[in-house]
Amino acid sequence: MIVVVTPNPAVDVTYRVAEQTVGVTQRVLEVVRRPGGKGVNVARVLAAAGTATTSVLPLGGTSGAWVATALQQDGLTTAPVPVGGDTRTTVTVVDDHAHPTMYGEPGPVVSTDEWAAVTDAVRTAQRHATALVVSGSLPRGTDPGMVSPWIRGAVDAGLLVVADLSGPALLGAAAAGATVCKPNREELLDATGAPDERSGALDLLARGAGVVVVSAGSSGITAHTRDAVVTVPAVPDVHGNPTGAGDAATAGLVLALTAWGRRPTATLAPADLRHALVTAAAYGAAAVLRPVAGEVDLAAVDRFTALLDRTGSPT
Amino acid sequence: MIVVVTPNPAVDVTYRVAEQTVGVTQRVLEVVRRPGGKGVNVARVLAAAGTATTSVLPLGGTSGAWVATALQQDGLTTAPVPVGGDTRTTVTVVDDHAHPTMYGEPGPVVSTDEWAAVTDAVRTAQRHATALVVSGSLPRGTDPGMVSPWIRGAVDAGLLVVADLSGPALLGAAAAGATVCKPNREELLDATGAPDERSGALDLLARGAGVVVVSAGSSGITAHTRDAVVTVPAVPDVHGNPTGAGDAATAGLVLALTAWGRRPTATLAPADLRHALVTAAAYGAAAVLRPVAGEVDLAAVDRFTALLDRTGSPT
Numbered sequence: 323m324i325v326v327v328t329p330n331p332a333v334d335v336t337y338r339v340a341e342q343t344v345g346v347t348q349r350v351l352e353v354v355r356r357p358g359g360k361g362v363n364v365a366r367v368l369a370a371a372g373t374a375t376t377s378v379l380p381l382g383g384t385s386g387a388w389v390a391t392a393l394q395q396d397g398l399t400t401a402p403v404p405v406g407g408d409t410r411t412t413v414t415v416v417d418d419h420a421h422p423t424m425y426g427e428p429g430p431v432v433s434t435d436e437w438a439a440v441t442d443a444v445r446t447a448q449r450h451a452t453a454l455v456v457s458g459s460l461p462r463g464t465d466p467g468m469v470s471p472w473i474r475g476a477v478d479a480g481l482l483v484v485a486d487l488s489g490p491a492l493l494g495a496a497a498a499g500a501t502v503c504k505p506n507r508e509e510l511l512d513a514t515g516a517p518d519e520r521s522g523a524l525d526l527l528a529r530g531a532g533v534v535v536v537s538a539g540s541s542g543i544t545a546h547t548r549d550a551v552v553t554v555p556a557v558p559d560v561h562g563n564p565t566g567a568g569d570a571a572t573a574g575l576v577l578a579l580t581a582w583g584r585r586p587t588a589t590l591a592p593a594d595l596r597h598a599l600v601t602a603a604a605y606g607a608a609a610v611l612r613p614v615a616g617e618v619d620l621a622a623v624d625r626f627t628a629l630l631d632r633t634g635s636p637t
Numbered sequence: 638m639i640v641v642v643t644p645n646p647a648v649d650v651t652y653r654v655a656e657q658t659v660g661v662t663q664r665v666l667e668v669v670r671r672p673g674g675k676g677v678n679v680a681r682v683l684a685a686a687g688t689a690t691t692s693v694l695p696l697g698g699t700s701g702a703w704v705a706t707a708l709q710q711d712g713l714t715t716a717p718v719p720v721g722g723d724t725r726t727t728v729t730v731v732d733d734h735a736h737p738t739m740y741g742e743p744g745p746v747v748s749t750d751e752w753a754a755v756t757d758a759v760r761t762a763q764r765h766a767t768a769l770v771v772s773g774s775l776p777r778g779t780d781p782g783m784v785s786p787w788i789r790g791a792v793d794a795g796l797l798v799v800a801d802l803s804g805p806a807l808l809g810a811a812a813a814g815a816t817v818c819k820p821n822r823e824e825l826l827d828a829t830g831a832p833d834e835r836s837g838a839l840d841l842l843a844r845g846a847g848v849v850v851v852s853a854g855s856s857g858i859t860a861h862t863r864d865a866v867v868t869v870p871a872v873p874d875v876h877g878n879p880t881g882a883g884d885a886a887t888a889g890l891v892l893a894l895t896a897w898g899r900r901p902t903a904t905l906a907p908a909d910l911r912h913a914l915v916t917a918a919a920y921g922a923a924a925v926l927r928p929v930a931g932e933v934d935l936a937a938v939d940r941f942t943a944l945l946d947r948t949g950s951p952t
Binding site for chain 2: 335337339342343344345346347348349350353383384385387388391411413415420421422423424425426427428
């Protein structure tokens with residue numbers, strides 16, 4: 323079982339309109355409402371791949387109640403932590419003409435006591451888990467050090483820990499000894515202030531991260547250890563919806579790494595890392611084929627894995 | 638007590654952003670979430686003016702539950718009718734540069750059985766009422782004849798009935814004998830297919846309406862009977878938020894007409910109508926001064942009433 327923490331879950335609403343125009347009243351032609359947040363997408367993909375998960379997430383208000391119900395209806399196991407503030411909503415407006423427009427609410431302020439309850443929930447859930455994933459933004463005003471005890475506790479308990487975080491929380495996750503830190507390139511450079519990817523990755527490794535995996539969309543995905551840099555190219559000619567592809571890649575990474583049990587990452591050879599990256603890239607590409615975040619085309623995962631195994635080569 | 642029916646209530650969400658732009662991700666700087674729908678605005682203004690109300694409205698899903706709770710927290714008496722579909726949400730995006738952009742969800746499909754439950758709730762609520770207000774759009778797919786039994790039942794019970802509807806529902810309300818039909822000019826011409834306001838009003842009167850009151854924003858407000866046309870100009874130089882001003886005017890109209898008890902409208906002299914229109918115009922203008930729909934500045938109501946009484950003259 324894999325525990326997935328989503329610190330700032332959301333109700334993701336998508337409105338399809340005839341044509342986006344500022345300053346007018348627009349009839350919404352189609353409404354899609356889904357539980358969102360990066361960790362929620364990761365948990366969905368893990369579940370789709372047949373892996374048991376428990377989603378720990380602070381939820382509040384009627385929007386939070388809706389997220390809890392919707393996740394349960396989708397068959398996901400949840401450990402919701404009640405909070406006083408309302409879970410945020412994001413509204414994405416799409417048409418057939420322009421890029422989507424996304425409106426993101428700031429999200430609730432979660433109190434120190436409420437975060438302590440999240441920490442308790444993580445601790446309880448991880449008792450029967452092989453891995454912990456912490457993924458997504460933190461609600462505004464959250465002490466970024468809040469994630470460190472979750473990560474340290476799971477590492478100490480022998481779990482594989484993957485942290486997809488940004489800013490100071492990413493640095494904290496590395497310092498707490500996360501097995502894998504998985505920022506995208508922009509988040510890595512932004513958090514570390516490093517001039518290039520390798521320097522940024524070395525910074526996180528020096529702080530305590532086991533491996534740093536950097537996703538760069540169509541440029542592929544790279545794993546950094548102190549001694550090795552392994553890159554797997556993206557699957558070519560995949561077109562569709564890139565939203566959630568990074569989260570599917572995280573799920574693929576976790577699936578590949580937990581397939582070997584609880585092996586400490588320090589012993590991962592470049593060939594092992596390469597296999598994990600291939601799995602991650604295949605899941606990411608297979609998510610692009612699906613219209614909504616949190617879904618993957620499992621047949622495409624197999625096809626893309628075979629393709630990358632044939633064409634890619636360790637660098 | 639006044640019964641207010643809102644056939645298609647909503648969660649009205651307003652997002653303030655730095656600058657509206659299509660195709661980008663925008664941080665929402667401020668979120669305001671309020672129960673909405675024209676009838677809800679009318680009930681709020683009546684309540685603010687110290688008049689007891691009961692709001693009958695079909696509500697479904699977590700959005701519907703939110704509306705019920707929020708109205709109760711605002712001190713409004715509600716008679717919510719549970720429905721299977723989710724109550725709609727509207728999202729209005731504002732900035733300091735462009736006109737607001739409004740996204741309106743289509744709303745739930747309400748079944749015939751659910752409408753029958755609404756009819757029962759209206760009948761129960763009106764037992765101790767002096768007036769019935771039916772205001773706002775119908776959910777998609779609703780038979781517009783659905784409103785007729787509410788109106789006929791209330792008229793038969795001796796209540797003052799004000800219908801702020803559009804399309805076939807407006808024609809049906811007139812045929813059911815609504816004391817006052819109160820469309821805006823566009824709705825009147827659209828529903829009747831008449832070439833001008835007077836012809837449209839005569840059409841509704843011929844169908845059975847007692848009085849037709851037509852609001853035309855800054856051009857004032859006019860009452861039509863078979864024999865008379867009375868116009869009161871708008872309060873000059875009022876600037877602010879016109880959203881909900883028409884609903885406040887409806888509330889003002891109801892307050893003026895119910896102040897005389899249950900007098901049948903056939904006996905309303907032009908001077909009485911003029912007083913009702915002055916009250917309606919004053920409430921409408923006083924609502925423009927408030928930043929959100931459903932609120933009025935009561936001191937401004939008195940000021941504007943005095944102003945219109947001094948300056949306006951019957952036509």
